[in-house]
Amino acid sequence: MRPLIVVGNWKMNGSLTTNQAWLSTVVTGLQKGMPAGRRFAVCVPFPYLSQCMNALSASPLLLGAQDVSAHVSGAYTGEVSANMLRDLGASYVIVGHSERRMHHFETNDAVALKAACALDEGIIPIICVGETADERNSGRAVDVVRGQVNAIVGQLQDRLVDSLIAYEPVWAIGTGKVASAPIAQEMHRAIRLQLAEFDEEVASHVGILYGGSIKPENATELFAMPDIDGGLVGGASLDAKEFLEICRA
Numbered sequence: 001m002r003p004l005i006v007v008g009n010w011k012m013n014g015s016l017t018t019n020q021a022w023l024s025t026v027v028t029g030l031q032k033g034m035p036a037g038r039r040f041a042v043c044v045p046f047p048y049l050s051q052c053m054n055a056l057s058a059s060p061l062l063l064g065a066q067d068v069s070a071h072v073s074g075a076y077t078g079e080v081s082a083n084m085l086r087d088l089g090a091s092y093v094i095v096g097h098s099e100r101r102m103h104h105f106e107t108n109d110a111v112a113l114k115a116a117c118a119l120d121e122g123i124i125p126i127i128c129v130g131e132t133a134d135e136r137n138s139g140r141a142v143d144v145v146r147g148q149v150n151a152i153v154g155q156l157q158d159r160l161v162d163s164l165i166a167y168e169p170v171w172a173i174g175t176g177k178v179a180s181a182p183i184a185q186e187m188h189r190a191i192r193l194q195l196a197e198f199d200e201e202v203a204s205h206v207g208i209l210y211g212g213s214i215k216p217e218n219a220t221e222l223f224a225m226p227d228i229d230g231g232l233v234g235g236a237s238l239d240a241k242e243f244l245e246i247c248r249a
């Protein structure tokens with residue numbers, strides 16, 4: 001049985017003051033009780049990892065980062081290694097978010113290398129895949145996502161079993177246009193079948209999260225789908241109360 005996992009992605013938002021209020025509301029809310037068998041995490045900007053590590057040390061909310069270097073150490077100015085993330089208490093790291101693929105030209109190969117670096121340090125990579133609106137409108141959604149998944153499987157092989165995949169249709173991110181539960185389920189099923197062609201055991205164990213305009217109003221229906229194992233929540237995770245409602249969904 002795969003656990004349901006809800007992960008917040010603050011993106012490039014926050015400040016020491018607003019984070020403190022968010023952390024105390026969410027930690028208190030989670031301590032009041034959540035349905036059993038769930039996991040929760042929040043992926044924050046690098047400068048706030050230390051603040052969050054201290055605030056979350058005795059809480060059920062795990063910590064994550066939003067990117068990691070594809071290199072282990074050395075002359076890579078501005079990069080942050082998986083080892084550094086582990087030092088700062090990160091259990092998860094998002095890799096290959098569409099905003100990084102788009103604005104920082106990350107390729108499938110780079111994404112797979114980043115995921116491998118995270119796994120080497122015992123950090124769970126949340127590997128994002130998803131099609132653009134044009135790709136969906138031209139009937140290529142499944143093929144595009146299969147290509148992204150194949151590139152990752154090719155590099156990670158059975159290490160994929162320790163990773164999470166996030167299906168995040170680019171047209172749904174930050175747009176308010178959530179994928180309907182049947183469309184999301186169809187894509188998650190396609191991803192799982194693609195993984196099963198490689199290894200059925202891996203396919204049945206890997207958690208596949210949905211991301212793209214999740215809100216408290218649509219989370220319950222999405223999370224009820226058999227191949228949706230939780231959510232990666234961007235905009236709605238900035239509001240502590242909305243994030244808690246999604247955790248409860």
Ligand code: PEP
Pocket residue numbers: 009011168172173174175176211212213214232233234235236
């Ligand atoms: C995201 O950035 O991963 C995301 C899913 O964003 P949003 O929930 O705002 O669509």
